[in-house]
Amino acid sequence: xxxxxxxxxxxxxxxxxxxxxxxxxxxxxxxxxxxxxxxxxxxxxxxxxxxxxxxxxxxxxxxxxxxxxxxxxxxxxxxxxxxxxxxxxxxxxxxxxxxxxxxxxxxxxxxxxxxxxxxxxxxxxxxxxxxxxxxxxxxxxxxxxxxxxxxxxxxxxxxxxxxxxxxxxxxxxxxxxxxxxxxxxxxxxxxxxxxxxxxxxxxxxxxxxxxxxxxxxxxxxxxxxxxxxxxxxxxxxxxxxxxxxxxxxxxxxxxxxxxxxxxxxxxxxxxxxxxxxxxxxxxxxxxxxxxxxxxxxxxxxxxxxxxxxxxxxxxxxxxxxxxxxxxxxxxxxxxxxxxxxxxxxxx
Amino acid sequence: xxxxxxxxxxxxxxxxxxxxxxxxxxxxxxxxxxxxxxxxxxxxxxxxxxxxxxxxxxxxxxxxxxxxxxxxxxxxxxxxxxxxxxxxxxxxxxxxxxxxxxxxxxxxxxxxxxxxxxxxxxxxxxxxxxxxxxxxxxxxxxxxxxxxxxxxxxxxxxxxxxxxxxxxxxxxxxxxxxxxxxxxxxxxxxxxxxxxxxxxxxxxxxxxxxxxxxxxxxxxxxxxxxxxxxxxxxxxxxxxxxxxxxxxxxxxxxxxxxxxxxxxxxxxxxxxxxxxxxx
Numbered sequence: 052x053x054x055x056x057x058x059x060x061x062x063x064x065x066x067x068x069x070x071x072x073x074x075x076x077x078x079x080x081x082x083x084x085x086x087x088x089x090x091x092x093x094x095x096x097x098x099x100x101x102x103x104x105x106x107x108x109x110x111x112x113x114x115x116x117x118x119x120x121x122x123x124x125x126x127x128x129x130x131x132x133x134x135x136x137x138x139x140x141x142x143x144x145x146x147x148x149x150x151x152x153x154x155x156x157x158x159x160x161x162x163x164x165x166x167x168x169x170x171x172x173x174x175x176x177x178x179x180x181x182x183x184x185x186x187x188x189x190x191x192x193x194x195x196x197x198x199x200x201x202x203x204x205x206x207x208x209x210x211x212x213x214x215x216x217x218x219x220x221x222x223x224x225x226x227x228x229x230x231x232x233x234x235x236x237x238x239x240x241x242x243x244x245x246x247x248x249x250x251x252x253x254x255x256x257x258x259x260x261x262x263x264x265x266x267x268x269x270x271x272x273x274x275x276x277x278x279x280x281x282x283x284x285x286x287x288x289x290x291x292x293x294x295x296x297x298x299x300x301x302x303x304x305x306x307x308x309x310x311x312x313x314x315x316x317x318x319x320x321x322x323x324x325x326x327x328x329x330x331x332x333x334x335x336x337x338x339x340x341x342x343x344x345x346x347x348x349x350x351x352x353x354x355x356x357x358x359x360x361x362x363x364x365x366x367x368x369x370x371x372x373x374x375x376x377x378x379x380x381x382x383x384x385x386x387x388x389x390x391x392x393x394x395x396x397x398x
Numbered sequence: 399x400x401x402x403x404x405x406x407x408x409x410x411x412x413x414x415x416x417x418x419x420x421x422x423x424x425x426x427x428x429x430x431x432x433x434x435x436x437x438x439x440x441x442x443x444x445x446x447x448x449x450x451x452x453x454x455x456x457x458x459x460x461x462x463x464x465x466x467x468x469x470x471x472x473x474x475x476x477x478x479x480x481x482x483x484x485x486x487x488x489x490x491x492x493x494x495x496x497x498x499x500x501x502x503x504x505x506x507x508x509x510x511x512x513x514x515x516x517x518x519x520x521x522x523x524x525x526x527x528x529x530x531x532x533x534x535x536x537x538x539x540x541x542x543x544x545x546x547x548x549x550x551x552x553x554x555x556x557x558x559x560x561x562x563x564x565x566x567x568x569x570x571x572x573x574x575x576x577x578x579x580x581x582x583x584x585x586x587x588x589x590x591x592x593x594x595x596x597x598x599x600x601x602x603x604x605x606x607x608x609x610x611x612x613x614x615x616x617x618x619x620x621x622x623x624x625x626x627x628x629x630x631x632x633x634x635x636x637x638x639x640x641x642x643x644x645x646x647x648x649x650x651x652x653x654x655x656x657x658x659x660x661x662x663x664x665x666x667x668x669x670x671x672x673x674x675x676x677x
Contacts, residue, residue, distance in 0.1 A: 289519075293535035
């Protein structure tokens with residue numbers, strides 16, 4: 052039995068010669084953009100950026116047309132256009148993240164996560180006080196809003212996709228209209244419907260209710276899209292095995308859509324976690340840790356950031372950036388946790 | 399091309415290879431003047447057919463002749479399609495399943511169904527898929543492991559999956575998935591099993607396995623199978639019904655023991671179809 056040794060290879064990858072051509076093309080593009088910026092009135096980073104992509108796309112079109120055919124050139128041209136689109140999205144995002152990390156780290160100190168602002172004012176030296184009250188406040192606001200919105204949002208989506216009752220059209224219209232409600236209107240609604248006539252005081256719960264108004268349409272719409280993707284075969288199989296519609300939805304449809312429903316939840320949280328306007332109107336924004344959402348002013352990270360920037364001293368602005376950094380990290384932790392718990396198989 | 403005589407010989411061999419109706423399985427399923435509509439479209443007209451307990455009946459006919467519509471009226475899946483309507487009676491052991499006040503979920507427990515495309519539940523393991531009917535219908539069973547094994551053995555899948563019952567149903571091949579769906583349908587112990595082109599998406603090997611499964615299952619239940627494959631109808635069925643839509647709604651043209659349909663069809667249209675002259 053003879054055996055020849057076959058080495059695994061990837062014939063679809065570019066050959067060294069093709070690589071060299073691409074590198075040369077890139078070099079020529081750099082030179083072109085340099086020349087164009089030098090010789091024309093266009094100046095600055097933005098000019099380099101756009102001239103570079105324009106020239107690169109054009110050269111790729113010519114290269115593709117020569118080495119293969121015109122259609123291949125067009126294919127390469129649009130690859131570069133898409134690269135441009137991606138860069139246009141990534142650069143501002145990366146810039147925002149970089150700025151927040153760079154400026155925020157100056158406000159980091161040992162007591163930041165363990166103390167509140169009860170005995171400090173924003174213009175005190177940066178090591179006085181911290182934002183424990185804002186972190187606990189934001190977590191409570193989001194958690195309570197989530198506990199209210201998630202069931203309502205998903206049940207709404209189930210009504211729209213599974214029951215398809217007579218109110219499907221008006222409800223879908225209402226959900227779409229609600230997702231366009233400006234956040235300050237949600238705050239004003241809670242202010243005028245709950246705080247002034249009933250509770251007559253600020254509270255975390257009022258803030259959560261305002262956030263709920265913003266969160267429900269996001270969750271409901273995303274969940275509806277996700278549930279619509281579940282093949283009808285599965286619903287029929289469940290019912291054909293003698294399940295009622297409710298058992299089929301609960302045991303087959305929802306578990307099959309679990310990962311997408313978690314995405315819906317994450318998008319809902321993302322919608323509200325940095326909301327500032329409704330929070331300003333209804334939570335009162337306290338400076339000490341308050342773990343009771345039903346009474347008393349409750350601080351939160353957006354409120355803290357807003358207040359710090361408003362005061363405008365050097366120290367308070369550093370506090371604001373630190374607050375932003377903490378908010379970003381908190382969101383990152385929450386989303387990673389949700390993904391982790393969501394994709395792990397439940398036993 | 400297939401000649402009628404070769405089909406007939408396969409059919410008679412299949413029929414003589416086993417005996418029919420050895421157990422008391424009720425008196426089977428009967429339809430009386432069944433019509434079906436989708437909105438204004440009259441899809442099926444006046445089908446009266448008897449399915450004796452413990453027999454295998456094949457429904458054949460060209461595409462769009464109402465076979466699938468008909469089989470879906472037999473366990474009340476037809477009503478899931480928006481705008482669907484029907485007329486007539488479907489009698490299980492002499493009782494109309496469309497009688498008002500009937501618990502539909504109980505009917506579907508007694509009349510199971512296997513679909514054209516394998517559709518195991520993606521969120522469940524192989525084992526959970528087999529037992530999913532018990533959970534869906536909230537049935538009690540103290541010997542779940544035994545039941546799971548029994549169903550997988552009867553569906554001809556046990557040897558292939560016994561070491562990986564905790565793997566996901568989607569990790570199986572198409573033919574294995576379809577046998578998993580058969581095992582799942584068996585777990586709630588139906589009297590009647592409806593199969594809507596169960597092999598149309600499968601390779602010949604998997605098809606053969608499923609045909610063997612059908613033959614074994616027919617000892618204990620009544621089976622109705624829609625198929626486009628006439629050799630399959632000849633191999634597995636005791637009776638065959640030919641459906642045809644000739645411009646208007648689909649109708650049942652002829653029903654007879656399978657060997658007779660393939661050798662001495664009474665209707666010219668049946669003869670044309672089984673000899674491959676159209677369809």
